[in-house]
Amino acid sequence: MKQLAEKSGQEQQPEITPKAEPISAASKRNTTAIIFNKVETVEERYVDKIQKKMNKKQRVKGQITPLTGKNYKQLLSRVEARKAKVEFTQLAAAYNTVNLGQGFPDFSPPKFVTEAFCNAVSGGALMHQYTRGFVSGFIYILVTVGAYQALFSAFQALIDEGDEVIIIEPFFDCYQPMVMMAGGKPVYIPLRPKVEGGAVRSSGDWVLCPDELASKFTPRTKAIVINTPNNPIGKVYKTEELQMIADLCVKHDVLCISDEVYEWLTYDGAKHVKIASLPGMWERTITIGSGGKTFSATGWKVGWAISSGHIIKHMKTIHQNTVYHCATPAQVNTSLLVLLS
Numbered sequence: 001m002k003q004l005a006e007k008s009g010q011e012q013q014p015e016i017t018p019k020a021e022p023i024s025a026a027s028k029r030n031t032t033a034i035i036f037n038k039v040e041t042v043e044e045r046y047v048d049k050i051q052k053k054m055n056k057k058q059r060v061k062g063q064i065t066p067l068t069g070k071n072y073k074q075l076l077s078r079v080e081a082r083k084a085k086v087e088f089t090q091l092a093a094a095y096n097t098v099n100l101g102q103g104f105p106d107f108s109p110p111k112f113v114t115e116a117f118c119n120a121v122s123g124g125a126l127m128h129q130y131t132r133g134f135v136s137g138f139i140y141i142l143v144t145v146g147a148y149q150a151l152f153s154a155f156q157a158l159i160d161e162g163d164e165v166i167i168i169e170p171f172f173d174c175y176q177p178m179v180m181m182a183g184g185k186p187v188y189i190p191l192r193p194k195v196e197g198g199a200v201r202s203s204g205d206w207v208l209c210p211d212e213l214a215s216k217f218t219p220r221t222k223a224i225v226i227n228t229p230n231n232p233i234g235k236v237y238k239t240e241e242l243q244m245i246a247d248l249c250v251k252h253d254v255l256c257i258s259d260e261v262y263e264w265l266t267y268d269g270a271k272h273v274k275i276a277s278l279p280g281m282w283e284r285t286i287t288i289g290s291g292g293k294t295f296s297a298t299g300w301k302v303g304w305a306i307s308s309g310h311i312i313k314h315m316k317t318i319h320q321n322t323v324y325h326c327a328t329p330a331q332v333n334t335s336l337l338v339l340l341s
């Protein structure tokens with residue numbers, strides 16, 4: 001890419017003289033003007049279009065500046081980051097291993113869920129394009145294209161170049177590339193067996209070492225990502241464990257991105273606790289949920305992020321300028337199901 005850019009940078013471009021006379025916007029317009037979201041497009045005469053295209057091609061070609069140094073490195077690391085998830089999936093396929101990184105339920109959604117979807121599809125709201133946002137007192141909810149896009153919006157909105165983000169291993173595979181695509185630096189900490197060298201009988205025997213976790217917080221730490229119940233090991237964090245993480249977040253003024261897509265899948269008496277409910281955590285936590293995981297319908301791609309207004313407003317900006325909105329029937333349906341349950 002760099003060589004290509006350098007090459008084209010060295011090329012001498014001929015002077016271009018536009019052939020067509022400049023035409024005013026009014027005279028360009030024929031009878032149709034399409035106005036969509038404040039962007040006005042006009043139909044142009046065919047010949048103007050070709051000329052414009054040629055001019056643009058020449059302009060772009062002549063102005064490419066080779067990327068060097070810091071910019072080039074940053075661009076490369078962001079491009080590389082996108083490959084991480086693909087490699088993970090390919091390795092699992094190549095070695096024929098069970099891929100615990102992916103959460104696709106292998107059973108169909110219950111009948112009331114599919115029926116509700118059919119009702120939403122046959123309703124009258126299909127032409128609307130908007131994303132449902134909910135505010136209830138101080139609780140702000142942004143509906144997203146799956147929990148995946150809630151995570152993406154959170155990283156893009158809140159992580160700046162060089163910010164450190166603590167990620168607990170083992171982790172769901174997209175955290176790392178998403179942090180890097182936002183320009184952040186992942187800082188890893190592993191869950192370790194509760195008793196060093198001792199047997200691990202259940203996922204609860206994998207724990208964080210408090211001193212080790214404390215040592216990962218630096219002045220550059222912007223956020224920590226937690227996932228409870230955890231994918232892939234199924235650990236459901238206990239209140240004391242969450243409190244230990246919360247204390248460090250409050251002490252260092254750090255955000256917490258809490259991926260809770262499996263909140264309804266707890267077994268053997270384990271109780272799911274939301275870290276956002278602990279003192280001092282509400283205003284710094286983004287809680288992420290998934291309609292797909294909750295209702296066994298991952299293909300609907302409806303998820304959400306819950307937080308306070310000062311955080312959700314930035315995520316909303318990212319959401320609006322990437323996907324713009326989620327499929328209306330899927331949103332309507334999921335919100336109804338959430339209310340019912």
Ligand SMILES: Nc1c(O)cccc1C(=O)C[C@H](N)C(=O)O
Nearest residue numbers: 102103104147148172231259261
């Ligand atoms: N497991 C997920 C999570 O913790 C957060 C967000 C999304 C997921 C997912 O599993 C999404 C989906 N199965 C995928 O990997 O594309």
Ligand SMILES: O=CC(=O)O
Nearest residue numbers: 146147148290292
């Ligand atoms: O799997 C779906 C999602 O919420 O992302």
